[in-house]
Each structure stands twice: as structure tokens, then as C-alpha cells.
Amino acid sequence: MSDSLVVTVLVALLGGALRVSTPFMFVALGECLTEKSGRVNLGLEGTLVFGAMSAYATSYHTGSPWLGVLAAGLAGAALGALHGFVCKLPRVNDIAIGIAMMLFGTGVAFFFGKAYIQPTAPRLGAIALGDWTGDPKVATALQVNPLLLIGLATALIMWWAFANTRWGLVLRMSGDSAPAARAMGVSVDLVRFLATLSGGFLAGVGGAFLSLYYPGSWNQGLSSGQGLMAVALVIFARWNPLRCVAAAMLFGAAGAIGPALQSVGVTQGYYFFNAAPYILTLLIMVASAGSRQASREAPGELSITK
Amino acid sequence: MSESLASTEQAMDKESAVRDFFARLRRDSEYIAIPVLALAISAAVFSLFLLAVGKSPIEFFQLVERGGFGTAFSIQNTLQRAAPLILTALAVAIPARIGLVMIGGEGALVIGGFTSAAIAIPMLERVPPAPTLIIMALAGALAGGLWVGLAGLLRHARGVNETISSLLLTYIGVAVMNFFVEGALRDLTNPNKPSTKPLGDAYMLGKIPGTDVHWGLAVGIVIALSLHVLMTRTTFGFAARVTGGNPRAAQAQGLPVGKLIVASAAIAGACAGLAGFFEVAAIQGRANASLAAGYGFTGILVSFLARHNPVAIIFVAILFGGIVASGGLVQRRMDLPDATVLVLQGLTFVILLVSETLYGRFEFFRDARGSERT
Secondary structure, eight states: OOHHHHHHHHHHHHHHHHHHHHHHHHHHHHHHHHHHTTOOOTTHHHHHHHHHHHHHHHHHHHSOHHHHHHHHHHHHHHHHHHHHHHHHSTTOOHHHHHHHHHHHHHHHHHHHHGGGSSSOOOOOOOEEOOGGGOOHHHHHHTEEOHHHHHHHHHHHHHHHHHHHSHHHHHHHHHHHOHHHHHHTTOOHHHHHHHHHHHHHHHHHHHHHHHHHTSSOSOOTTSSTTHHHHHHHHHHHTTTOHHHHHHHHHHHHHHHHHHHHHHHTTOOTTHHHHHHHHHHHHHHHHHHHHTOHHHHHHSOTTOSTTO | OHHHHHHHHHHHHHHHHHHHHHHHHHHHTHHHHHHHHHHHHHHHHHHHHHHHTTOOHHHHHHHHHIIIIISHHHHHHHHHHHHHHHHHHHHHHHHHHTTOOOOOHHHHHHHHHHHHHHHHGGGTTTSOHHHHHHHHHHHHHHHHHHHHHHHHHHHHHHOOOHHHHHHHHHHHHHHHHHHHHTTTTOOTTOOSSOBOOOOOGGGSOOBOTTSSOBTHHHHHHHHHHHHHHHHHHSHHHHHHHHHHHOHHHHHHTTOOHHHHHHHHHHHHHHHHHHHHHHIIIIIISSOBGGGOSSHHHHHHHHHHHTTTOHHHHHHHHHHHHHHHHTHHHHHHHHTOOTTHHHHHHHHHHHHHHHHGGGTTOOGGGSOHHHHHHO
């Protein structure tokens, strides 16, 4: 490959990282919030898909993509609330409920989404951050969606609030030791319910990005496991919102390898590059699962790391 | 004197044995009553859902009955679909007994089906059908076993969460199959759908004599019964159940927990891989994207409904085989999207898991014997 091709690929990777990473980021932040409270929601894949469908349908009917984003968040919050409520019951396994919610969320999304595969809904606009470079390729790569900025701001706020606010303390205490939280008069069930609900809201918004910005249409293969990978990312990010952002960027770049190589004419192994993000996730899980640091920073009540 | 005492004792023994039997029956019936209740509630909630979208629930259930169980043809169709469901449900049930939530059945089915189709290509026309089919079945089971066994190995060796890793392996499995089917192994004479070379009629697996159902059903039932024996009557099964109950105690007892985990995962994957072989050798005749038809995911629900009991799985798989089989008829007649079955399954799954909270809440199922003696 000549130098200019390498540059093209790198720019495409950068653009991909900025574009593709946003849904990963939202789902990972949502899962991070939920897991900090000591509960796992494996069903965020279903939430992501359901959010994407709700956003697209709302945007189509109202003509306002931002209403679509709100609808996606509310749809995600509804699924999160259901998950949170069910997990509160005794003898109910949160891992199994996550699988059930994944199937339920995708099923409902496909059911109602069938009518929206054809029509075109108004999409979210982009903010051009790269026009000053004068290079059209770089400018295209640096066109970012407002949701990316909102996601980054959310990550910063979460990171700050976990450490510095009363709510953050209550959340972390519920996640690290339920008996201690109860002794302090905290309703652990309520905290976890709210954390699962808010986590669902964030994951739903991530879905809105998929259907309203990139790839920017609604179909059944829209997410194909991104929600699941984002859940896996949280362990790698060791429950730190800022590391969640970094991990999401890494995944965005990995997901962009295939299209980036295609853009310079490398079409061989297209299906292999499709598998790359999943393989990368698995390798990252293998690398981070055994680490002593991860188990030290894991919320003590979490069933997923045991 | 002493003789009559002995006979009364004997009579009392008999009486208490009968009472014990009924007490146990009453206690165990909870494990059937609660899932059945969950199914009934799911049907009711799903009816409300259909009413809300302006469809008739009565028509829906009539069509499911007709399309799944109404005629000899539809029953055979149902049994045909129950075959892979039994195997993919076993792929969830065996790891579940040891305390793992493995959901890699779909991926193992795809990898198993693809491997068996691929290994057959050089053997066609050179090796007779019977040995070819046996080698295909073994290759499919082996590939599936290695695939899910990997998730078990990662769980044991590195503590990687097996639920996430097995589902990731499903996505990877589909991508691996697509990679070959659209590339190196693509049958160029078939322009419609990227597939491997067809097996041809001579190499297709036959039907069970007198029926239109392929051998996968018989094999699935035999495997389910064998695994039931394995889990309840052997040292392996005992050790696995102890590990599922309390891994630390099992480790302290010196049980080979790691080996048990990897073996359970491999058995699970082999079951699902075999399901893939049957789909290729008896239904599709080639490997292509149709292999990922969702049997692996429906199998998860089947296993949970059957409470991970291999014998119960046979019956639940037939029920869901009927629901899957009637899907096409329901879609055409009622103009419903194909995701309707998915909604029903997701709903049933959620309600079933909620119903777990009911165990031990009903006085009726309480241990009658225990309360009498105290």
C-alpha cells in the first residue's frame, strides 16, 4: 500500500471511530450505570434495537428526529423499568431475564418496525468540525453528530458524579455491599431499579443514533450484536465511564476496518472484517477477565464477574 | 403377639410409603403447574397484545392449532421442527445443570451445519452415502462441541462470562460461515443465494419409515433420554449437579470442576452441532444463511420452560415446534409480520422467569409429610 492509501485508511478509521462508536458509548455508559448499582442488564441489545425502531417511527410520524431521540430514550427506559422491576422479585435470575428481554425487545422492535423498513424518516444533522483543514476527506471524517458530544458530556458527568455526589456514593454503595447500603437506610431495590431504568434510557438513545444518523435507516440487521459487545466492554473499561468512552472509540475503529479497506479497493475478506469486532470483544474479555485489577474494581455485588 | 406387631408395622410401612408417594407427587407437581400457569398467562397477555394491534386472538390460536397440530401433515411438519429444538434446548440444559447460562446454540448449529456440509464436498460421488452421512454427523457434532467447548474453557481458565462469550461466538460462527459460503466454498452454479455445493438427492438423509419426518427427531429423542440418564444415574451427572448447586463445595470435595465445566459445554455444543447437521443433511441439502433460522434462540426458551429437564424438553420442543411450524400460515392468513412468533416467545420467556418467584408460595404444594410429622 502506498502512503496516500494508508492515509485514506487511517482517516476512514478516524471517521469510523467517531461515527460508529456513539451507540457503543451510550450502551456502555448505560450498562456502566446499571452495573455500578450491582445489577447486570444483558438485555441492552434488545433495548438498542427497540430504541432504534422507536426513534425511526417517531421521526417519520412527527418529522422531528429529536423527538425520535426522546422516544427512543423513553422506550429504552420502559424496557429498563420492566427489567428492574422483574429482577427485584425473589428467585429471579438477572442474567436469564437479560436474555429474555433481549429476545422480547428485538421481537417487539421487528414486529412494529416492519412498516418502517421502506419509508424514509428525517435524520439527525451533523456538526462539521473539520472544515478548517481544507481536506474534504478529513472534513467528512470529522463531521460529528450532536449525540456524540452529548455522550461525551454524559460520560464526564457520570465520572464526576460517581466520585463526588451523594447520589454517586449511594449508587456505588448499593453495588459494592447491599447490606452496608441497607444499614445506612438506603433502599437498594429502588436504587437498582432507577439505575436499570436510566441505563435503559441511555441504551435507547444509542439506538436512535443507529437509525437516525449512522447507518441512518431502519432494518432488522441494524445492530447485530453491538449492544452485547458494549455490555462486554464495561468489564474491560472496569466500570469507569471515561474508559467506557475510550473502549467505545476502539470498537468504532475496529468496526470501521472493513468499510475503510473497502474504500481503497480491498474487498477480500469482507466477511472476516465483519467478524472482527466480535473477535476483538472476545479477546478483550479473555485479556481483562483474569486481571486482578478488574476484579478489584468490580462492584462487589455483581453476579457477572463471579 | 410379636407376629401381629410385625404385620401392623408392615401395614404402616406400606401406608406411609403410599403417603410418601403422593406427597412427593404433590410436591413435584409444582414444577409442572407453575410453568403451565406461566404459559397460560403468556397466552392471555399475547391475546391482549393481538387485540391491541387489531387482530383476533381466537383466529391466531385456531391457526396455530391447525398449522401445528391439526392434520397429519402439520403434525409431521411440527415434529420436523421439534427435532432441532430438542437438540438446541439440550445445549442450554446440560450447562444449566452445572450452573452455567450458555446460549451459544445458534452459533454451534450454524458451525456444525456448515462443517458437515463442507466435509461432504470432497466425498460426494467418491464415498457411498451412508459413511458420508456418518462422517458429516460426527464432524458437525465435533465442530459444535469445540465451538461451545471454547466458551466453557474460557469460563474455566480465565473466568470469562460464558453467557456473553457464547453469544459472541454465535455472531462469529455466522460470520465464519458467510466468509466461506460467499467465498472459497461458494457454489457458483447457484446464482440466487450464496450456498455450498448441494449434497444431491442420493446423499440426503432419509425419513423415518412410514412418516415424512427425518431421523433427526428419533436421534434427538434418544440423545435427550441418554443425557437424562447421564445427568441422573452416573457419577458425571452427580458431580455436575453438585457443582451446579455449590461450586465451592464441589471444589473442596476434590471434584474436577474445570473438566466438568468444559465437558458440559462441549456436550452442549455437540448437540447443537448435530442439529445443524440434520438441518443440512435432511432439510436444506446445503449450508447457507438459512441455517441461522433462530432454532438456537427458541431452544433457550424450550430449555427454561422444561426446567432444564431433558425428558420434559422433548414435549416442550414439540409444542414450540408447532408454534414455529404454524408461523407461515399465521403470517399469510392474518397479515402479521414474521416477528410475531418472536414477540410471543420473548413474552413467554419474561413471564416464565417472573413465575419463578412463585415457587414455594403455594400451600398446596408444600411437603405434606413434613407438616404432619411435626
